[in-house]
Amino acid sequence: MNKLSRRALIALVLPLLVLSGLGIFLSRLALHGREWATYSANEHIYTAGVLHSGTLTDRNGVVLATASGGDYTYADEEAVRFASLHAVGDHRGNVDLTAMELYADKLAGYDLIEGTSGAGETVALSLDSRLQAGAWYALNGRPGAVVVMNYKTGEILCMVSSPSYDPAVGPRTSADGYYINRVTSAGYIPGSVFKLVTLAAAREHIPDLESRVFTCDGSVEYYGEPVNCTGVHGEQTIEQAFANSCNVAFAKLAVELGGQTIYETARKLGVVGALPYAGGATNPGRFDVAARGTTPEAWSGIGQYNDLVTPYAMARLCAGVANGGVVREGTLLAGDKGREKRIMDADTAEYLGACMNYNVVYSYGKNNFPYLDLCAKTGTAELGDGTTHAWFVGYLRSGPPLAFAVILEQGGGGLIAAGGVANHVLQLANGYYAS
Amino acid sequence: MDPTRTLFYQYTGMALSLLAAWITLRCARTVIAAGRGDTARLSVRKRDGVTLLLVTLFQLLTLLQLLVSGPEHAAGMLLGFAVLTAGEWGCFLLERGRDLPGFFPELIAFFLTGVGFAVAGTSTPDGMVKQSLLYLSALSMFAIMLLYLRHSRLAVRLPLPAGLAAAAVLAVTLVLGDTVFGAKSWIRVSNSTFQPSELVKILYLYAGTAAMDKLSRRSVLIFTGFSAVCVGLLALMGDFGTALVFFVAYLVIAYMRSGSIPLILLAVAAAGAAVALVVTRYPYVAQRFSSWGHVWEDPLGKGYQQVRAMSALAAGGCFGRGAGTGWLKDVYAANTDLVFALVSEELGLIPAVCCVLLLILLAAYAVFSAGRVYSGAYYAAGCGAVTMYLAQTALNVFGSLDLLPFTGVTFPFVSRGGSSLLGCWGMLAFLRAGERLHLTAVGTGKKAPAKPADKSNGKKSAAGTAAGKTASAKKPTAKKPAATKPTAKKPAGKTAPAKKPAPKKTGGRGDRA
Numbered sequence: 001m002n003k004l005s006r007r008a009l010i011a012l013v014l015p016l017l018v019l020s021g022l023g024i025f026l027s028r029l030a031l032h033g034r035e036w037a038t039y040s041a042n043e044h045i046y047t048a049g050v051l052h053s054g055t056l057t058d059r060n061g062v063v064l065a066t067a068s069g070g071d072y073t074y075a076d077e078e079a080v081r082f083a084s085l086h087a088v089g090d091h092r093g094n095v096d097l098t099a100m101e102l103y104a105d106k107l108a109g110y111d112l113i114e115g116t117s118g119a120g121e122t123v124a125l126s127l128d129s130r131l132q133a134g135a136w137y138a139l140n141g142r143p144g145a146v147v148v149m150n151y152k153t154g155e156i157l158c159m160v161s162s163p164s165y166d167p168a169v170g171p172r173t174s175a176d177g178y179y180i181n182r183v184t185s186a187g188y189i190p191g192s193v194f195k196l197v198t199l200a201a202a203r204e205h206i207p208d209l210e211s212r213v214f215t216c217d218g219s220v221e222y223y224g225e226p227v228n229c230t231g232v233h234g235e236q237t238i239e240q241a242f243a244n245s246c247n248v249a250f251a252k253l254a255v256e257l258g259g260q261t262i263y264e265t266a267r268k269l270g271v272v273g274a275l276p277y278a279g280g281a282t283n284p285g286r287f288d289v290a291a292r293g294t295t296p297e298a299w300s301g302i303g304q305y306n307d308l309v310t311p312y313a314m315a316r317l318c319a320g321v322a323n324g325g326v327v328r329e330g331t332l333l334a335g336d337k338g339r340e341k342r343i344m345d346a347d348t349a350e351y352l353g354a355c356m357n358y359n360v361v362y363s364y365g366k367n368n369f370p371y372l373d374l375c376a377k378t379g380t381a382e383l384g385d386g387t388t389h390a391w392f393v394g395y396l397r398s399g400p401p402l403a404f405a406v407i408l409e410q411g412g413g414g415l416i417a418a419g420g421v422a423n424h425v426l427q428l429a430n431g432y433y434a435s
Numbered sequence: 436m437d438p439t440r441t442l443f444y445q446y447t448g449m450a451l452s453l454l455a456a457w458i459t460l461r462c463a464r465t466v467i468a469a470g471r472g473d474t475a476r477l478s479v480r481k482r483d484g485v486t487l488l489l490v491t492l493f494q495l496l497t498l499l500q501l502l503v504s505g506p507e508h509a510a511g512m513l514l515g516f517a518v519l520t521a522g523e524w525g526c527f528l529l530e531r532g533r534d535l536p537g538f539f540p541e542l543i544a545f546f547l548t549g550v551g552f553a554v555a556g557t558s559t560p561d562g563m564v565k566q567s568l569l570y571l572s573a574l575s576m577f578a579i580m581l582l583y584l585r586h587s588r589l590a591v592r593l594p595l596p597a598g599l600a601a602a603a604v605l606a607v608t609l610v611l612g613d614t615v616f617g618a619k620s621w622i623r624v625s626n627s628t629f630q631p632s633e634l635v636k637i638l639y640l641y642a643g644t645a646a647m648d649k650l651s652r653r654s655v656l657i658f659t660g661f662s663a664v665c666v667g668l669l670a671l672m673g674d675f676g677t678a679l680v681f682f683v684a685y686l687v688i689a690y691m692r693s694g695s696i697p698l699i700l701l702a703v704a705a706a707g708a709a710v711a712l713v714v715t716r717y718p719y720v721a722q723r724f725s726s727w728g729h730v731w732e733d734p735l736g737k738g739y740q741q742v743r744a745m746s747a748l749a750a751g752g753c754f755g756r757g758a759g760t761g762w763l764k765d766v767y768a769a770n771t772d773l774v775f776a777l778v779s780e781e782l783g784l785i786p787a788v789c790c791v792l793l794l795i796l797l798a799a800y801a802v803f804s805a806g807r808v809y810s811g812a813y814y815a816a817g818c819g820a821v822t823m824y825l826a827q828t829a830l831n832v833f834g835s836l837d838l839l840p841f842t843g844v845t846f847p848f849v850s851r852g853g854s855s856l857l858g859c860w861g862m863l864a865f866l867r868a869g870e871r872l873h874l875t876a877v878g879t880g881k882k883a884p885a886k887p888a889d890k891s892n893g894k895k896s897a898a899g900t901a902a903g904k905t906a907s908a909k910k911p912t913a914k915k916p917a918a919t920k921p922t923a924k925k926p927a928g929k930t931a932p933a934k935k936p937a938p939k940k941t942g943g944r945g946d947r948a
Contacts, residue, residue, distance in 0.1 A: 004814060005805030007691045011818040014683060014825045015798040021833050022791060028838075029749065029784075037749035039734070039742065043762035044750045115752025117441070 030112060037116045038105040045108040045116045050091045053120025054107025056099055058129040059157070059334040064088045065100065065167070067107075068120065074168045080129045081166050083136035086181035087127060087159040087332065090167040094179045097280040099125055099332050124334040126155035131429055135160040138424040144390075144408035145182035145311045146425060151319035151395060151403045154328030154338025156278070158404075158425060159183050184282040187308030188407055191381025192245040192414070193391045194271070194303025196317060196352060199242055201265035202253045203348050214241045214249035225295040227251040227302075242355050243363040245378065247302050254301020259289035262301050269320065269343050270327070271313050276339070277330040285309045304382060311405040314393040317343070319403035321356065321375070322395035325349035356394055364415055369423050371430060373398040376422075378414030392418035396426065400433035443503060444757030447496050452754050452785035454493040458546060459789045459796070461486045465539050466796045469803040477807070480531070483538035487527055490546045491520055497553040497758045497782065504557070504759025511563035512556055518567040519552050522574050536807055539800055540866045543793045544859070547848035548573075550778055550790055555851050557759045557781055558770035569853040573860035580637070580864030584813070598642035598661050601635045605668040608632065612672065632669060632677045633845075633858035636823055639665055639681060640865055643688050644816040655693045659702070662689075666706075670713070673720075676830045676842030682706055683826040684819045691815045724840040740766055744776035744835045748784065755783030770851040772843045775832040790849060794828050797821055801866055813869025820862040 029036075040049040047070055055066040065074050065088050072091040074081045089098025100107070109121040135146040139162045148158035161182040165171045171178055180186055202209050216233035219226045229247040233240075241249035254262060266272040266287050274284040286308040290296035299305040312330065320327040320343045329338035344352075356375035360366060364376065376394025383389065390411035395403035404422055411417040461482075468476040476482075498516040502509055523545040527538055548570065555566040608631045613621045621628045643658055662685040669678035682702075690699050714721045730738025730745075747763035750756065761780040763769045769777050779787040798821035808814045824847045831846040833839040845855040 002805075003694065004691060004811050005802075007694050008802045008805065008814065008818050010690045011687045011798060011802050011822055014687075014822055014829070015795040018791065018825055018829050019795055021829060021838060022788065025833065025836055025838060026788075028836075032745075033749040036745040039746040041734075041743050041762075042746045042750045044756060110749070111752070113753050115754075115756065116750040117445075117752070119441075 033112055034105045034110050037110045038108055042116060044118050045104075049093050051100060051104055051107055053118060054104075054109070055120065055122040056088055056103070056107070057122060057124050058127045058132070059124060059155075060128065061124065062129045064125065064127070064129065065091075067091065072167075074166075075129060077129070077133060078166065079133040079136045081168055082164045083132035083160045084127065084129070085164045085167050086161040086183070087132075087156070088125070088167075090170075092167075092170065094171065095181060096179075097181060097184060097278075099123070099278070102279045102332065125332050126150075126157060126334045126336065127159065127332065128157045128429075128432065130432060131158035131425055132160055134158075134428040135421070135425045136162070136164075138421040139408075142408050142411060143177070143182075144406070144411060144418075144421075145186070146404070146406050146421060147183045147311050147315045148402050148404040148425060148429060149315055149319055149330055150328075150401055151322040152328065152401045153336070154319075154331045155334065155336060156330050156332055157402070157429065159332075161186075182311065182407070183405075184277055184280075184310055184312045187283050187285050187310060188389055188391075188409075189381040189383065190271075190303035190307050190309045190314070191379035191389060191391060192303055193314055193377050193379035193381075193393050193405075194301070194307055194309070195242060195245065195250050196314075196321075196356075196377055196393075197266045197269055197271055198250050198253055198257070198262055198301040199238075199355065200269060200344060200348055200352060201257050201262050202238070203351050204265070204345070205257055205261060206253070209238055212238060214238065214246065214252065216241070216244075216246050216248040218248070220248045220251050220298070222251075222255065222293060222295045222298060227295055227298045239355055239358050240362075242377075243359045250302050251295075251298035254298050255293055257301065258292060259287075259297045259300055263287050263289050269317050271309050271317055275310075275313060275316060275329070277312060278332040282312050283310050285313055303379065311393075311407050314391070315403050315405035318356075318375075318393050318395045318405065320344060321349045321352045322397070322401065322403050323349075353397065357397060360394075364419065368415075368419065369426070372396060372423070372426055374426070376419075378419065380412075380414045383410065388412060390414045390417035392422045394422070396430070399430055402426070402429055402433075440503065444500065444760065445754065447500055448754035448757060448783050451493060451496050451500075452783045454489055454496070455782075455786035455789040458486055458489050458493065459792050461489070462539065462543065462793055462796050465537070466799045466803065469539075469800050472803075472806050477537045477539065480538060483542055484527065486542055487523060487538065487545070490542065490549060491523070493546070493786075494519060494549040494552065497549070497556070500758035500760075500781075501553065501556040501560075504757060505560055508556075508560035508563070511560065515552055515556065515563035515567050518570060519549060522570060523549075526574065534872045535867060536870055536872050540797060540863055543797050544848055544863050546793060547790055548856070550782070550786065551849045551851065551856070553758050553782060554770050554774055554777060554849060557761060558764040558777070558851060560759075566851075569856055572853070573856045576857050577860040577864055580861050581867055584864055584868035594642045594645035597638045597645065601638035601642055602661070602664050602668070604631045604635050604638070605665060605672075609668055609672050614673070629854040630852070631854070632672075632674060633852075633854035634861070635665070636681075636684075636858050637861040640684070640688075640816045640819045640823075640862060643685070644812045644819060644865075655689060655695075655698070658692065659685075659689060659698075670709075675720075676827075676834070676844035679830065679842070680823050680826040680844065684822045687822045688815055688819045691818060724842075727840045728837060730837045738837075740768065740773055741835055741837045741841055744769075744773040745837070747780040748776040748787075748836070751780035751783055753784045755779070755781050755786070758782060768843065771845055771855075772831065772841070772850075773835045774846045774850045776835055778849065790846070791828055791832060794821075794824050794847065797866075798825055804866070804870065807871065808869035809871050810869045813865065816865035817869070820865045823862065824859070 040046050045052055051067055052070050053067050056064045058064055064084050086095050087099060089095055089100030103123050106123045107121055108116050109119050110116050135158050143162050146158055146160045149156045163178055165178060214236050216229055218232040219228045227247055233244045233246045272285045272287045274281040286306055288306040290300050296305050300307060316327055324346045325344040326340055326342045328340055331338045353375050356377055360374045360376050373396055374394055375397050379391030381389040387410040390408040391414045393405040406418040406422045408417045494516060498512060501512050526541060608622055613623050622631055666678045666681050669681060686699055726733060726737035730741040734742040743763060743766045758781045763777050763780050775787055801817040801821040805814055827844045827847055830839060830842050830844040834841040845852055847859045
């Protein structure tokens with residue numbers, strides 16, 4: 001029997017395995033319990049996939065959306081409701097990657113001990129409802145997007161996508177694109193704002209960049225195909241070429257650098273590749289490396305060809321420039337700080353910043369942006385049908401630490417159309433956040 | 436939900452967790468005593484009576500929650516829980532003076548069965564009468580098994596017929612069975628179904644251990660062949676989970692019988708080769724488990740059940756959302772394959788984890804029971820039974836949580852299902868069959884058990900004779916004489932006298948406990 005009782009110890013192997021399995025499971029629960037509990041099948045907190053309870057406010061406590069026992073109410077101000085649909089969400093679950101969805105775990109009030117009690121929590125978003133309304137009015141019904149973020153923390157203060165609808169009423173039409181958050185989920189042809197990427201690549205790979213002279217005769221040819229410029233700029237320094245947004249100069253840089261180098265820089269800067277944002281991920285954008293020495297390669301460095309970027313990626317790039325080459329990934333939570341990531345050298349950031357400021361001072365006109373210490377880049381992206389997307393991206397060098405991107409779909413010229421919207425929102429922000 | 440109800444579920448949920456933890460702690464202390472060989476402590480029925488009282492309290496609280504959640508089913512619930520409570524106290528009282536040390540294995544089985552009642556109450560609230568009848572049948576099964584095993588000399592009776600019956604039942608199932616989700620392991624009789632493999636477990640343990648007191652190489656090989664047939668038939672049915680349960684039990688019993696590590700390694704290698712062969716020849720078999728580890732990638736398809744199990748489990752938190760308030764019960768097989776998550780969601784993670792811990796404790800109890808069991812056959816059968824329990828628990832719990840492949844094996848005592856409940860209670864009899872209060876000798880079945888001395892005064896006799904068992908269970912004293920034996924052929928006669936002085940030494944311990 002003693003021999004037997006010694007042999008019987010083998011029967012303790014399985015219990016020990018089960019015990020360690022329990023340990024593994026409990027640690028997985030501690031790690032992933034929040035994800036599991038906030039899965040939309042959890043009927044303790046969702047009805048038909050929509051959260052029962054919880055309140056989302058803006059950074060100043062203005063209620064943006066609140067749910068209680070399955071009743072949903074939204075911001076009092078109509079413009080805020082329209083403006084915040086894509087960032088905040090709609091209880092019908094029409095829009096992806098909204099705060100309602102991204103922060104469902106916080107709204108649901110999950111914790112390891114209590115599970116999802118269904119009581120609902122209040123979550124303060126980083127959005128400012130005043131800027132939301134301001135951007136909405138400035139867009140004035142035109143399709144496009146506005147994003148403004150604090151480049152020191154990553155907090156997104158303004159995120160508006162148009163067209164939109166009133167979440168309190170519901171969509172009136174099923175027209176295309178109502179449900180897409182154009183800031184994060186739409187890829188646009190960048191046009192000249194992409195020259196920021198090419199310039200960064202040139203700065204890092206061409207040592208004598210600043211001593212060069214770029215001559216623009218209105219066009220340059222590769223294999224007999226022309227790359228046309230918007231004008232005849234003559235002899236220019238790189239700063240002047242950037243301020244003139246000279247296609248000839250940047251075509252030459254693009255071909256000299258090569259598509260692969262520009263692609264790598266674009267990836268490093270986050271212009272291509274999905275970006276983490278508020279716990280979700282953005283549309284990855286696109287950059288195709290074209291054959292060496294061809295017009296497609298030249299165009300790809302000017303933000304045409306097959307290039308696609310999201311407004312968020314452009315705002316984040318500007319935030320990196322503003323913050324010495326380090327970005328804080330975007331967050332929608334008030335008081336939160338996004339993860340830090342260096343996307344370029346401090347030297348490159350300083351250089352790009354100086355060039356962007358030069359743009360405003362010598363090309364765009366400081367008077368068009370009163371009281372703002374602005375660094376920016378315009379873009380007028382050709383769609384090939386004669387219409388253009390209007391882009392305006394940049395940041396405030398002093399004053400409130402804000403980076404931004406504005407796009408108006410088929411909105412005309414970058415400076416006039418998008419610059420106007422940006423100016424309107426930045427003037428408001430400068431007023432609210434001047435310290 | 437209105438705040439008063441929320442508070443009700445919150446407080447009762449906390450009380451449930453507290454009780455479950457308390458019960459588990461008490462059981463853990465019992466097992467620690469068993470591990471020390473302190474049988475005196477094990478045999479104090481008053482202690483187990485108090486634990487049973489806590490178990491009953493736990494059950495009353497779940498009943499209360501169920502009544503609040505679904506007052507329309509009040510009659511069925513009250514009846515079900517009345518039967519449950521009557522059954523456990525009836526069993527406790529009937530066992531008095533029956534020469535059984537303590538009440539530990541039953542205690543755990545009753546706790547788990549009570550949790551099973553809560554599962555039935557929420558998932559099939561109309562079926563409480565059926566559940567009660569199943570429960571009574573299971574208790575009868577336990578009683579019959581126990582009486583038979585205790586009054587027969589297992590070593591000489593029926594291992595061959597039992598083995599043949601086991602193989603025959605499996606073969607018949609394979610031919611006549613209905614296929615439910617890939618496993619052809621169900622037999623339909625009029626409008627009810629049952630799983631013969633659950634009952635075959637009993638036959639298997641019986642056949643596998645009955646002849647083992649005749650320790651011979653040939654008998655081990657026969658047992659190996661018999662096990663291969665059982666496991667093979669189960670695999671042919673597509674019931675891979677149960678096949679694995681049998682296989683693990685085989686490993687434990689075979690090792691206990693032979694003490695041969697090469698045999699175990701060989702068996703594992705052979706099984707591994709068989710699995711590899713099946714997977715390469717019939718890739719669709721492996722496909723059934725393709726979602727393993729990736730359930731969140733397909734939450735609407737292959738991972739449907741597991742994803743919901745994990746979600747509901749996390750939603751329940753430590754104290755649960757309250758019996759009858761969950762949503763997982765509406766998911767297919769929630770009250771069987773996903774039952775761990777269902778219990779977590781409604782009663783809380785703490786009671787659910789306690790269920791698993793209690794089975795682990797039961798396994799430890801069986802392993803440490805050498806000093807209380809007079810026959811090696813019963814000892815091995817008990818170890819085999821707990822191995823089956825735990826193998827099922829592991830596959831059930833970790834399968835539903837995506838740590839192991841999802842095989843659809845039941846959680847012992849807790850999962851809804853008649854054949855499972857009957858099988859589990861039947862196997863429990865093996866844990867008790869060889870236990871004796873009046874064990875005077877440790878041997879391999881030579882020494883006949885002493886009959887219960889005086890039925891009228893069972894408690895007193897338990898305390899009074901505690902010293903005797905303590906000695907025989909105490910490993911330091913028991914080990915030496917046995918170790919000198921070359922084979923275990925006839926140790927009983929010699930070991931008994933060697934131990935005689937010991938009782939007096941430890942007598943005081945028994946009194947204190």
